[in-house]
């Protein structure tokens with residue numbers, strides 16, 4: 566019995582050491598098949614503000630920000646980039662929330678968006694529960710749309 570104890574202990578220690586780097590990983594792995602997309606909008610569309618934007622997702626699930634990724638695997642929430650792009654420095658860090666980077670941390674799958682008239686780009690970016698990009702990054706095509714003035718004749 567003593568012999569068994571001494572031979573199993575090193576494996577136990579190695580198990581802890583092997584698990585430690587996993588806990589330190591900055592990004593949540595995502596299946597390569599996961600994708601986000603605009604359900605109705607497409608490049609070149611002309612819309613009147615405010616307009617509805619519906620967030621499509623396949624291959625993963627939506628969960629509110631802050632859930633424990635160990636308990637909820639392969640989930641995240643939507644962010645919408647307006648006139649912005651994913652930048653290399655964003656990896657591993659929380660995505661900023663501001664006028665150009667909208668955060669849907671309650672697990673929303675659509676929004677009403679108000680934009681000034683003109684040309685705008687939109688891109689859906691899926692983030693992990695800690696606001697970071699997944700690896701590989703899950704983002705929609707960046708589309709350019711035209712926002713027109715509301716018609717006040719009626």
Ligand SMILES: [Cu+2]
Pocket residue numbers: 630642643644668669670692696
């Ligand atoms: Cu977020």
